[in-house]
Amino acid sequence: MKFKLAFSLISLGLLSFKPIQGEDPPKKKADNYVKPKYIPVPLGAIKPQGWLKDQLEIMLKGTTGHLDEVYSKLKDDNGWLGGKGDSWEETPYWLDGAVPLAYQLGDAALQQKVLKYINWVLDHQRPSGYFGAITKAEREGKEITLQHPENGDDWWPKMVMLKVLQQYHAATADKRVITFMEKYFNYQKEALKTVKIGNWTEWATSRGHDNVLMAQWLYGINGDKSLLELADLIQKQSFQWSNWLGNRDWVINAATYQNDDQWMSRHGVNVAMALKTPAIDYQRSGNPRYLKDLKVGFKDLMTLHGLPMGIFSADEDLHGNLPTQGTELCATVEAMYSLEKIIEITGDETYMDALERMAFNALPPQTTDDYNNKQYFQMANQVQISRGVFDFSLPFDREMNNVLGMRSGYTCCLANMHQGWTKYTQSLWYKTDGNGLAALVYAPNVLKTMVNGQEVTIKEETSYPFEDEINFVFSSKKAVIFPFHLRIPAWCNEAKIMVNGKEIKSAKGGTIAALNQKWNNGDKVTLKLPMTIATSNWGHNSRTIERGPLVYALKLEEKWEKGNNKVEGDYFSVYPKSDWNYGLLESIIADPAKNLSVSFKPMPQNFVWNLNSAPIEIKAKGKKIPNWKVVDGVARQPVSDRSGVYKGEVNNEVETLTLVPFGFTKVRIVAFPVVK
Template sequence: MTKAFGYVAALLLTTFVAHSQQTPSFTPDVYRELPLGSIRPQGWLKDQLVIMRDNSSGHLDEIHPKIGNDNGWLGGRGDAWEETPYWLDGAVPLAYLLDDPALKTKVLKYINWTLDHQRPSGYFGGITKEEREKGTQVTPDNCAAGDDWWPKMVMLKVLQQYYEASGDKRVVPFMTRYYAYQSKSLKACPLGKWTEWATSRGTENVMMIQWLYNINHDANLLTLASEIEAQSFPWSDWLGGRDWVIDAAANQTDQRWMSRHGVNVGMALKAPAINYQRTGNKKYLAQLQTGWKDLMTLHGLPMGIFSSDEDLHGNDPTQGSELCAIVESMYSLEKIIAITGDIRYMDALERMTFNALPTQTTDDYNNKQYFQIANQVQVSRGVFDFSLPFDRGMNNVFGLRSGYTCCTANMHQGWTKFATHLWYATAKGLAALEYSPSDLKTKVNGQDIVIHEKTNYPFGDAIVFEFETATPVAMPLTLRIPLWCKEATIDINGQLPRFVKGGQLLTLENTWKNGDKLTLKLPMEVTTSNWAKNSRAVERGPLVYALKIEERWEKGNEATEGDYFSVYPASDWNYGVLEQIVKNPATLKVTEVSVATPFVWNQAHAPISIAVPARKIPNWKLIDGVAHQPITTRVNVYQGDVSAQEETVTLIPYGFTKVRVVAFPVVK
């Protein structure tokens, strides 16, 4: 057993013990997160992480001035706010998922400086103006000499991941001292003293306090968590009520915009679950269910994310979604899954990850879109339908610095944290709740076990689990059978298959032996779903399909935001799908090819296509770069002029497109 593996196993067992020692109000997670490094991505997922490491994720400090120039998290005068912790929040798990020595060394430079420069009072972060210019000591009695609470919340997430991967004994005392400082300082320096970002994102703070409580069981931490929750935006109440989400749909003024800011909302989704964890009060679970349903009903888009450009902005397929909102919503869902064990959020995470996330960066991960659009027929500079257009019109193009650079720094946590949440632990076993190729190495009931998950999912329907263990391991294994799957099949070692209805979490009680092979098949049927203005999206399994449009890329430069790429359609796009396929989508022809190695999310590598009968809508044209949706009446068919000629168009998975139509009008 390697030293790292031994530490991971010990930490996992310690966590199990910790749950039995908690206060009565603290609710154990249904599914417990495994320490960083337990899961190693393989196949297409590993290819994605390697691309990230070799490009911006692994080298952002070299190409992004805010992180590279005199950085505040290294004691300099540069960025000491959110962007450096944002980058580390993705770069640290990337370094340990790939076990990459060079990237570990790079991120450790920032972690070591942070750990080594905690003030005697417990305060930490970049050197403040008061400290630098006056030599002032930051203490609870002099907390105003400190700086914003918000970026520290992100850095604490970084340190938590680093601790679980490394076991560095400096981390827990560091966090203990900081929370003692925070507890003594909140009256004089409340959460919103410096910015409203901290009050809108207080859940991030509460979450990490409760993580530490799981380790040391100090009840004072729960008191602090409750105090911070009281000073934060009341997201749980807002999500559970109806007024907030309705007002967000109706109000696009500058009033209370922080309460409908898409990234704030993405982070806040987990607030009810975090509060339930601390209190055991099931009202929070009801608030979460109401809030998620209302949010996706009023603001949801076919690719699984809500509109956020930057504010919540309704469900029209020409609204934008910010990249930061996607990765933060993914992380919130990963936490919600652990705490609630609710399959609906597992399916929601899968839909968002496999559709919304990959389309918003270039193949090499060196350029990103600040806002993506569902029906995105053109990528270019412009105002579009966004609530935040910017005077330079750079929100829709692909660039390293286009739009705000918060997403340049924050996008790296999307794939890395998804990879760390494929598997969870249960009290006596393991659970595979999201599927992608990976190797799991852990201990169960004191016994070593390795599970190789071999699959091309979500592009194929077969998932094979191969077991490697020195001695048989008796444990329950939980598998998610998605809501979209009518009936799955399971067989162990080639025995007669078992048929299982979809929409459930299936637990298999078994003694697993070395060489055992479990095969799960999730048949994928073509279906259609209804979206804004009576449009339809074509789906198959976890993937949403969009029109394949030939792309013409152009490189440009903007003096402030640098180089960028526009993408224009080089083939026709103004199609409506025939009513007959809405009534009987199972007739559509699906073509599958091998998943390419190395794997890239672009048109040329799309491993699945669907041939769809369609007709052109001549009057559906771009207006200032926007393909405003033709209205389909309640009889379900577009009433305007439609071409008499029927054509067959090709749809590919949404994540492989840059220009596309995904929400189609329906025509005769």
């Protein structure tokens, strides 16, 4: 992402938009405010276990726990500690993942580290209510007041820091955060009359919804109606994403044009962040039109730009659905956060399925095992990781967008990647409106929280998504009655739910199953989610093999090579040691269950997302396509006809292919041509 570029609203075409009917709700807005469907539990109430704990502990040892020590931009004279160094988005980005990690793992050292930044921000709020790094005007002796808000600096980095403070409050209930935000939002409401949301950069115009989200969060705590007035004001000054997402032309144009015209409105990370805007607007207004905008926009986005691993192309622009387009790591973690907020507000299980698909497939392969290096753009069909231009809309002259490095490509992703796993962990449990508990996405963990005035602990015992059974074991001093919600994924035809070994309910996929009863100490709920093998259709009539929430890619042994760029530092390239140019037999598509076999290995004690840890393999039959070759570093997809079969030259020999879950691969084929 390019920093501090200014774009006018006219150049973005905002003035030509037609506002949707009812877009500006009446001034008395509190009556229209919609309470969230699901309420987050306090940060730290969910403790990761099993493979998820292994992943978070790797992050703690790696850059999530130590980015300020190994990355000079954050390390040197940091502006968020009063210095002249980074005062932009990267320090808040890092804290946005480091803060939840510190409290999920209960790590005192990381808590003290992040608190240093939080305390500086809280302690250095200006009398006017403004906050942030010391500005150039302030160093010249000027003050940031309501009379002179122009002495401040860009609204955008503050939006990220507000998310950091909100999470810190969720962990500690520190009352300073509420007072701080009230004072800042009072300042902002007046200052925006003079220095609008896009006064300094268009990033703030594109991302104003993150500011709106925090204002509405505070309204949910203190009920101050002026916060909804502020939210309306920010929304009016920001890019009209709800209208944009509901208007089908935008996603079609994004698939067609890759020029400078309105590029910020198809910038992949902007779109990922903006997905939650209709839900935020719905929460404030109660207007159901926004939910329709969300549904239309998300479906169109994934239809025209979706990739098999559950994310859309974003290299940096939206770039169609061919499996050789790239996706920026920032786009994945921001899309996950958007889905998490959508789930919270709407309770729509569609977005729960989408969140799991992104988390288990798109997120893991884009970092190294030690969480110290990242890949700016990853491809679905990625037969080599190397320097090159490839087919990206932002290739870079240094050709470093595809390699695995700490500083390769833009370093926004180095700072921002930490929110992916930590916020997914925080989304494992919610409170329900009826004072119950809801498990909406799954992974091993332990929840400890208060229900009806009593402490309840639930241990979620599972290796999901690598197995289809999840056990919830209840602990409490006394019996307690409350509703317990369980999501049944859409890919599951029929789930079985047992209590203490006795089947009490079956439930169809794409629903929320509710158990409302008295829970005793030692009770165990077992959720069985049978995973069937299926195939799905992607760009150029390619096919992907799926089982449950996981998609499967060709297993290729890897050859790693270390390099160095004088500007972007050390990096890794990865190449396959074996052939990759295979098509799947047509019989597999006709009957996947009959023609594919699944095998399992024990979960490793120290789990890492790499080939050695993959606990599942699928055997498939295929034939080699000799003319499918790497050109300019890209394995461009062979075209199939309407029947879905590749008509070019195919070898006669049938070979056995081994597939593993996409998340364990670095080089792979996941979208296969189909051959006879």
